[in-house]
Amino acid sequence: MAIVDEMVCFALYSASRATTRAYTELLAPWKLTYTQYLVLVILWTEGTKPVRELGEMLQLDSGTLSPLLRRMEDKEFIVRERDGQDSRIVNVSLTSSGNALRQDLAHIPAQIACGTGLPDLKAAQALIDSLHRVTESMQKISSPGT
């Protein structure tokens, strides 16, 4: 047992990377990344969204999202259009290919749920709740001014 294995931060870091790697493999046939998958999940559920709202939900800024969305647009899974009312806003929508992915990728949640090794939904929810508390608490100590 190495010293880093006794640290909460390293446990988080390892688990997060292991999970991302699992998604990366499952998504490889579509050449999608984990973060791109998260964008698809939001758009499947909520429909067209402005970039700003995607950023709020995923806690990502335009420095990450702009090139990521450009790549998704290049693959023709989404389209970006300036808003008619407020042309600062860019609305992101699914194309028909992007919508079709919803069925193609429907097997993934179960694969990941199984991959976590968590015994049941109750255990999964307990972990999620615990992680949400850590996230919230951590966000308070970094840049407390914002």
Place this chain on the structure above:
Amino acid sequence: MAIVDEMVCFALYSASRATTRAYTELLAPWKLTYTQYLVLVILWTEGTKPVRELGEMLQLDSGTLSPLLRRMEDKEFIVRERDGQDSRIVNVSLTSSGNALRQDLAHIPAQIACGTGLPDLKAAQALIDSLHRVTESMQKISSPGT
């Protein structure tokens, strides 16, 4: 509550990034990154280590470690030396500046422990154990052949 907030993977991803951001702020005065800090923790505890062992402990390959260690060497916190017995191996050691950081950064673990918002060591250990199980389980489903 957005759809992504119901996913274990996103809870992990968020908590990990929030924690990394907290470290980044604490480490900013020394221009160290979170991953560089992890290398220091290992070297403080275990002394000189070959690159391969650092990689095993942190689950990072040479594609990540080589440039990271080069930057740490540029800042004169570590030195890299080819092994005398087996010249494929590169041994990583702390410089006196690197050793001095141990005292300078001694306040960080308590700051982070506090920042997690976890009530006590027992809760922290329970979370670590839970995350280790997830990591191990996830590693099994990705590249099961290796």
Place this chain on the structure above:
DNA sequence: TCAATTTACGTTGCGCACAATCGAATTGTG
């Protein structure tokens, strides 16, 4: 002994993640 394989590390290329900065559009205020 020496050719084939394995090991250790480095490099390249790509995609985030994030800070900093910019330009354009909108909003708020006098």
Place this chain on the structure above:
DNA sequence: CACAATTCGATTGTGCGCAACGTAAATTGA
């Protein structure tokens, strides 16, 4: 209305994280 402040998104630059590939050294084994 004019103009300052704010909002939104894109761009630039740095540092991981990781796959793929390359090189040199060590080990294996016929």
